[in-house]
Amino acid sequence: MGLELYLDLHSQPCRAVYIFAKKNNIAFEFKQVDLSAGQQYSEDFGKVNPLRLVPALKDGAFTMGESVAILKYLACKYKTPDHWYxxxxxxxxxxxxxxxxxxxxxxxxxxxxxxxxxxxxxx
Ligand SMILES: N[C@@H](CCC(=O)N[C@@H](CS)C(=O)NCC(=O)O)C(=O)O
Structure with a gap:
């Protein structure tokens, strides 16, 4: 299973993660979490981020939230150009x-x- 990013692009921290991944050609599956429809409260999303906040990341069995931590994870895992981190x-x-x-x-x-x-x- 590849990298999945759980995002709602109305959210600023989601846009930061999205732009960073796109700009660095990091392949991921976009998982839309429509906050206005309350999808953050779904059972499935609760397994990805029990805090029920986006952005969230799933990489195989590993899951995490918090945009800043996600950005650092992506920068290190995908060895983005040095100026990023x-x-x-x-x-x-x-x-x-x-x-x-x-x-x-x-x-x-x-x-x-x-x-x-x-x-x-x-x-
Ligand atoms: N510190 C977190 C903030 C995450 C956050 O507040 N996400 C908001 C959208 S901007 C959210 O998911 N809200 C859903 C809710 O409040 O139900 C980060 O940087 O990722």
Whole structure:
């Protein structure tokens, strides 16, 4: 069984994983999880990510969630070009620093803008 990525492209961390895999020509099966239809609560998806969040990954019997951890897994497993996740400790630490920082800053604030400014326009 090959690599499967469980995604809903309305989700920012899903888009990050999707773009990274595509950009690096990583072959995967796209498993759509429609959050608006509540598919994250299906029994099958619960076996992939018990936290019921996307993105999630299945690689053979191995499953995991969390976009940042998935990105690092893909970078290491598929040996993507060095600039993505450098072998050099300090250059890698810079990437890790950004990945740790973005959760509560760019992503969090971006989600709030979407929730409070964009969503009302769609209602
Ligand atoms: N820290 C997680 C966040 C994952 C997350 O919050 N995913 C949202 C979509 S952006 C989700 O699956 N929500 C489903 C729900 O809340 O029911 C990551 O980076 O992967």
């Amino acid at each position: 450098p072998a050099d400790l300090q250059r890698r630490a810079r990437v890790d620093e950004y990945l740790a920082w973005q959760h509560m800053t760019v992503r969090y604030q971006g989600s709030r803008i979407f929730m409070f400014r964009v969503t009302p326009l769609l209602l």
